[in-house]
Amino acid sequence: MAMKTRSAFTDLIAFFGALAVALAPYRRWLILGLVLLIVLPMPFVVKNFFVFQLTLAMVYAIAILGLNLLTGFNGQFSLGHSAFYAIGAYTAAILMDQYDVAYYWTLPIAGIICFVAGFLFGLPALRLEGIYLALATFALAVAMPQILKLSPFEHWTGGVQGIVILKPNAPFGLPLNPDQWLYYFTFAVMLALFLCAYNLVSSRTGRAIKAIRDNSIAAKAMGVNLSLYKSLTFGVSALYTGVAGALGGIVVQFVAPDSFTFALSVALFVGLVVGGVGSIAGALFGAWFVLFVPNIAEHISKGLAGAVYGIMLILLIYLMPSGLAGLVRLVVMRFARASR
Amino acid sequence: MELFLHQVLAGIATGGIYACMALAIVMIYQAIDHLNFAQGEMAMFSTFIAWQLIQWEVPYWAAFFITLAVSFAGGYLIERIIMKPIHNAPILSHVALFIALFAVINSLAGFIWEYQIKSFPSPFGTHSVLGEGLISAHDAGMTGVTVTLLVFLFLFFRYTRIGLAMRAAAANPESARLVGIRVEWMLALGWGMAASIGAVAGMLIAPVVFLEPNMMASILLYGFAGAVVGGLTSPGGAVIGGVLVGIIENLAGTFIPYVGSELKLSIALALIVFVLTVKPSGLFGRSVVHRV
Numbered sequence: 001m002a003m004k005t006r007s008a009f010t011d012l013i014a015f016f017g018a019l020a021v022a023l024a025p026y027r028r029w030l031i032l033g034l035v036l037l038i039v040l041p042m043p044f045v046v047k048n049f050f051v052f053q054l055t056l057a058m059v060y061a062i063a064i065l066g067l068n069l070l071t072g073f074n075g076q077f078s079l080g081h082s083a084f085y086a087i088g089a090y091t092a093a094i095l096m097d098q099y100d101v102a103y104y105w106t107l108p109i110a111g112i113i114c115f116v117a118g119f120l121f122g123l124p125a126l127r128l129e130g131i132y133l134a135l136a137t138f139a140l141a142v143a144m145p146q147i148l149k150l151s152p153f154e155h156w157t158g159g160v161q162g163i164v165i166l167k168p169n170a171p172f173g174l175p176l177n178p179d180q181w182l183y184y185f186t187f188a189v190m191l192a193l194f195l196c197a198y199n200l201v202s203s204r205t206g207r208a209i210k211a212i213r214d215n216s217i218a219a220k221a222m223g224v225n226l227s228l229y230k231s232l233t234f235g236v237s238a239l240y241t242g243v244a245g246a247l248g249g250i251v252v253q254f255v256a257p258d259s260f261t262f263a264l265s266v267a268l269f270v271g272l273v274v275g276g277v278g279s280i281a282g283a284l285f286g287a288w289f290v291l292f293v294p295n296i297a298e299h300i301s302k303g304l305a306g307a308v309y310g311i312m313l314i315l316l317i318y319l320m321p322s323g324l325a326g327l328v329r330l331v332v333m334r335f336a337r338a339s340r
Numbered sequence: 341m342e343l344f345l346h347q348v349l350a351g352i353a354t355g356g357i358y359a360c361m362a363l364a365i366v367m368i369y370q371a372i373d374h375l376n377f378a379q380g381e382m383a384m385f386s387t388f389i390a391w392q393l394i395q396w397e398v399p400y401w402a403a404f405f406i407t408l409a410v411s412f413a414g415g416y417l418i419e420r421i422i423m424k425p426i427h428n429a430p431i432l433s434h435v436a437l438f439i440a441l442f443a444v445i446n447s448l449a450g451f452i453w454e455y456q457i458k459s460f461p462s463p464f465g466t467h468s469v470l471g472e473g474l475i476s477a478h479d480a481g482m483t484g485v486t487v488t489l490l491v492f493l494f495l496f497f498r499y500t501r502i503g504l505a506m507r508a509a510a511a512n513p514e515s516a517r518l519v520g521i522r523v524e525w526m527l528a529l530g531w532g533m534a535a536s537i538g539a540v541a542g543m544l545i546a547p548v549v550f551l552e553p554n555m556m557a558s559i560l561l562y563g564f565a566g567a568v569v570g571g572l573t574s575p576g577g578a579v580i581g582g583v584l585v586g587i588i589e590n591l592a593g594t595f596i597p598y599v600g601s602e603l604k605l606s607i608a609l610a611l612i613v614f615v616l617t618v619k620p621s622g623l624f625g626r627s628v629v630h631r632v
Contacts, residue, residue, distance in 0.1 A: 071432070124613070124617045127616070127617050127620050128616055128617070128620055129620070131375055131568070131572065132568060132616050132620060132621075134375075135564060135565070135568045135612070135613075135616070136613045136616060138564075138609075139565075139606070139609030139610065139612065139613050142561070142605060142606065142609060143605075143606035143609060143610070146605065146606050147606065266439055269432075269435070269436070269439070270436055270439060272432070273432050273433055273435070273436040274436070277430060277432050303447075303450075303451045304447055304448070304451050305447065306443040306444065306446055306447025306450075307443065307444045307447040307448050307451070308447075309440075309443050309447075310439075310440040310441065310442070310443035310444035310447070311440070311444060313436065313437075313439070313440035313443070314422065314437060314440045314441075314444075317426060317429070317433050317436055317437055317440070318425055318426060321426050321428075321429035321430070321433050322429070322430060322433070
């Protein structure tokens with residue numbers, strides 16, 4: 001009896017393995033189709049608040065992807081990405097509030113400003129590695145809310161109060177409410193940025209970036225310009241996070257210094273690890289984790305919310321030490337082996 | 341000039357706190373080769389245990405040593421139960437685990453002892469010994485304990501078999517195992533010792549900043565900064581780094597007009613980043629040479 005169930009089980013695995021191998025050439029399109037099938041009807045199925053949360057999750061996913069480009073693909077550690085997120089959010093808010101710029105134009109501007117900021121910060125960071133780089137970026141994260149509160153900038157930043165902005169309406173008379181429209185808008189931006197990231201890391205430049213992570217001395221010997229690539233990666237990473245910040249500001253309709261503390265950096269970092277370091281799709285899962293799990297933890301126990309969250313995080317790391325992406329890779333490999 | 345001197349003295353007094361924390365950080369770095377982000381919370385929890393013992397009318401010094409023992413056991417158990425299963429996971433997973441530990445310990449302390457601040461007794465008294473309210477007996481006592489601890493640690497890591505074994509286990513686990521060191525035991529021992537030193541730091545700091553679950557947040561920050569400025573490989577450097585951070589923080593708050601008081605933390609951190617870009621391994625740290 002035991003033998004029989006076991007062989008049925010292996011048959012099943014072999015079947016799925018064969019299926020996976022047969023579909024492998026079309027894998028990318030299948031996944032994209034499946035994602036679209038789930039994502040597109042969502043705003044009409046669930047409540048508005050949940051649509052808002054899903055939008056925010058996509059915003060976080062972009063930010064986590066930005067961090068992933070730096071940490072996962074280039075091997076530079078950063079605890080300062082909340083600062084770039086803040087710069088992006090404030091750029092969007094100030095442009096919309098003071099200069100009446102349309103919301104969609106704020107994204108590229110925020111991206112460019114953050115790219116420059118990231119590139120410039122990446123230059124001194126070239127001398128630092130590992131834990132020392134972590135401290136330097138950490139200093140950036142801690143300083144940013146205080147800089148935003150400074151009285152000389154209050155005219156633009158609104159000081160401690162922050163800036164309130166209005167949610168954009170759907171264009172072309174589409175029958176969508178602002179939450180639904182922003183959901184689709186964010187999804188489109190996210191899709192474009194994910195595709196760009198995918199192409200970047202599989203290009204010649206991407207190989208140079210990864211070579212630096214794997215062995216910087218060998219990369220240098222092969223003719224990779226370490227300083228240029230490292231600071232460029234810092235810039236691109238900040239660009240992604242800055243666009244996420246701008247989107248986040250628009251979605252939440254409010255920016256204030258205390259939304260962009262070190263805790264945000266920690267959240268992005270946790271999302272990175274949970275989703276999978278060096279995985280592009282993992283960023284989305286990581287974003288869901290950091291957005292929804294604290295709520296779930298609060299639901300389970302008000303007083304011990306932090307403890308429940310921590311224990312869930314610990315269990316998740318036990319289950320998949322290299323993130324969800326690592327687990328998926330492992331499972332796919334098992335199936336492929338069984339079908340052989 | 342007098343103002344300057346006063347601020348330097350006050351800086352040394354607060355710097356003593358940071359030095360204490362920085363020492364605990366460097367200690368665990370030597371023993372496990374990681375920076376433990378949950379270190380401050382572990383120290384806070386230990387301090388709460390001591391406070392609870394004192395509430396149960398245990399004499400101060402008895403409570404002190406019981407807390408050290410309990411913390412040692414706690415640190416040991418954390419390593420055995422929580423850290424060991426993912427020993428081979430990537431380093432970023434370890435950092436995420438430290439963050440999880442941070443959340444768990446902080447939330448547990450708040451749940452058990454609640455969030456209102458509590459005062460914690462000082463074994464040295466609080467009268468001034470130098471200047472008008474600048475350096476109190478407690479500050480002096482704290483500095484004394486930190487320096488004593490430093491000397492002991494120095495001797496321990498340099499001259500005892502077990503201290504050398506611990507350093508070897510942290511620096512190069514494979515080779516250490518080959519020469520017969522039980523690497524896993526050394527790691528657990530390191531966690532235990534780090535927890536105890538953290539407990540000492542917590543109990544010395546608590547009379548100054550008062551006891552509550554979030555008391556360590558900013559101190560851990562400055563402690564990290566001090567440890568990194570001094571060099572993570574050097575306990576003495578960590579103490580000097582901690583004191584330096586205290587002095588810089590105080591001077592920046594007083595003498596840089598306009599932004600000084602608002603940005604004193606940022607200025608201290610900016611200076612640290614500057615020090616690091618000039619001397620990447622810290623003021624007293626050894627620079628690590630990699631074999632190609």
